Amino acid sequence: MLDLILAVAHHILVFGLFGVLFAELLLLRRGIDIAMVSRISSIDLWYGITAGLIIIVGFSRAVFAAKGWDYYSxxxxxxxxxxxxxxxxxxxxxxxxxxxxxxxxxxxxxxAEVGDVRRFLLAQVLLFPLLLAFAAAMARGYGEFT
Ligand code: HEM
Structure with missing residues (x-):
């Protein structure tokens, strides 16, 4: 049961993080005003909260849930x-x-400042699919070493 709860929480948080990241990329446009800066900055707080929770839930899964730390390490x-x-x-x-x-x-x-920050957001969005591919591979036992 713990495994199921952590798995559901993990997926919700992962979707949430991607949503926050994508929202930032969509909202950060040339010519934005102070009100929008403030809005994006508030959204960015959720980036930190979600990422922190993913680390807690992710490592809880790795240590306490179905397969155990020995499997993942x-x-x-x-x-x-x-x-x-x-x-x-x-x-x-x-x-x-x-x-x-x-x-x-x-x-x-x-x-120039908007373009600079957008490059960092885009790089994160582009790296995200790798996480999904690595997660699927590890869950199926690929990449085991002794
Ligand atoms: C944004 C970052 C992350 C993404 C997108 C992500 C994505 C995923 C996905 C899609 C799965 C399901 C894999 C499947 O069953 O096919 C998964 C499982 C898992 N993730 Fe993450 N994850 C992230 C961060 C983390 C972190 C930081 C940890 C920390 C240890 C972690 C630990 C795990 C564990 C233990 C599983 C279970 C795999 C299994 O069923 O054997 N994840 N993750």
Missing amino acids: HNAFFWAKIGTFAVIGVLSAWPTMCFLRWRRQNHAPDD
């Missing part, structure tokens, strides 16, 4: 997934810092 796709998630996390830092700075300084970003 000896799986290359598990580590590839964790590594990709970490890279996405690092890529999310720059947009977050910009949103906070723009909001604090009451600054509407110019085209």
Whole structure:
């Protein structure tokens, strides 16, 4: 039962994170005003909350749920997934810092600033499918090592 609850929570959170990321990419457009900066920055808070919960629920699944830590710690796709998630996390830092700075300084970003941050968001969106592929592979026992 714990396995099922964690699996459902994991999927909801993963969809939520992708939704937040995609919303940021759609809303961050050239010519946005301060009100939109503030809105995107509020949405970005949910990015942090969702990502934090994914880490907690994800590691709870890996340690306490069906297959156990021994299974995942000896799986290359598990580590590839964790590594990709970490890279996405690092890529999310720059947009977050910009949103906070723009909001604090009451600054509407110019085209160059918007383009710069959009590149970081796009890179995350493009890496996301890798997580799904690695997750499916690890769940089916591919990439086991001793
Ligand atoms: C945004 C990041 C993540 C995405 C998109 C993601 C995606 C997925 C998906 C789609 C599955 C189902 C795989 C399947 O049954 O075919 C899954 C399972 C799983 N994920 Fe994640 N995940 C993410 C982050 C994490 C993190 C940080 C952990 C931490 C350890 C984790 C641990 C697990 C575990 C243990 C399973 C169960 C696999 C199994 O059934 O054997 N995930 N993930």
